[in-house]
Amino acid sequence: MADDLFGVHGKALALRSQRMGLIASNIANAATPGYKAKDIDFTAALSAAEAPGGRSITAAAESATKYRVPLQPSLDGNTVELVTEQTLFAENAVAYQSTLAFLNGRIQTLSRALKGE
């Protein structure tokens, strides 16, 4: 029922939150030798979550998690590139906020319809 009310946005919000944690992990490990950066392919994860048969958000995110290919590999085996991570973190935060705005709009529409103003 809640899925019908909010459409794709509920799943999108959960995935954005998951991706934020993953990019935060990359930033936390920026100086750890041998750490391999990971990221969620958001489009793939969302279509996996939306596909009929209903995969859980966690399973969908896991299926779309890939290792990052570094632009320039470093000698200590760490594949975190702070510039990339910071850009993607900011992008993901903005997208999270847009999803929140969509949800807020939907909630307002619904409550106005309920009140019959």
Place this chain on the structure above:
Amino acid sequence: MAQPLSIFDVAGRAMSAQLVRMNTTASNLANAGGVAGSEAAAYRSIKPVFKTSYDQASGLATVDVAQVVTAGPAPTKRHDPSHPLANADGDVFEAAVDETRELVDMMETARNYQNNIEVLQTAKSLILDTLRLGR
């Protein structure tokens, strides 16, 4: 860990690790040029060993300091019989701290710490916005 990691744990523990690294850098710089009467007593630079800590439950990863080790070149022997700490042969041992490297390390540590604070602030404001959903 009994509880799955949250984004706050990830950034918070990374900040603690960076703080340990900053402390070792401060110790190394403070002891740069320090003199001792024997090679064993001379100061050697210390470095933290970072280790990724994965959490299966949430899929997140943070960083911990596995141990702090002494690293870097051995103390330099200098012949200085007039020095009050000189041994029987008239030699003193100077701590071989690479100051340039320590300063570069310090800058990197400070940048990483700031990045983690930025992550924390963004995550906090997004979570607060989520709590205000529909109001």
